[in-house]
Amino acid sequence: MRRFAGIAAVLFLLLLPLAACGGAEEKAGFDPEITLQALADAGAFSEELEELDGDTAFTLYGLGNSGLEREDLTAAKVLRSAGATCEEGAVLVFTSGDQAQTAVQVLGDYVQKQIDSNRDYRPQELPKLESAVIQQRENTVLLLVAGDLAAARGVVEK
Secondary structure, eight states: HHHHHHHHHHHHHHHHHHHHHOOOOOOOOHHHHHHHHHHTTTTTSSSOOEEOOOOHHHHHHTTTGGGGOOEEEEEEEEESSSSSOOOEEEEESSSSHHHHHHHHHHHHHHHHHHHHHHHTTTTTGGGHHOEEEEETTTEEEEEEEEEEEHHHHHHHHH
């Protein structure tokens, strides 16, 4: 009996780290307020950006053109340049991961349109647009067009 208890204890100690890890750790979704404030505090943006509401963001990004409904976007925080640069940051929260995945595709199209429309107008902004970050975590999506992408990555990769 003692031998069985000893073997069980050893097995428990060996398997405990595996249970704690649970395999590959998936990061939680982006928090709109915390993420964008952290990006601004890190100096990711070269200017102070203006805040847009969720209704404006839904229209600006063309989310309705992809079959998404305004009610699918449950929260949004968007900071965007008033026109001097192409910099912006957005965290969009949807009711499902599938909707967030659709938004990733829509935001990719949005960034490409920005590249096309700024090619002659603001060519100095193209590197920012071409290195835009569009990332999905669970039912949230981050769009980031930043002046200091290294500072931004330090926040996003946490």
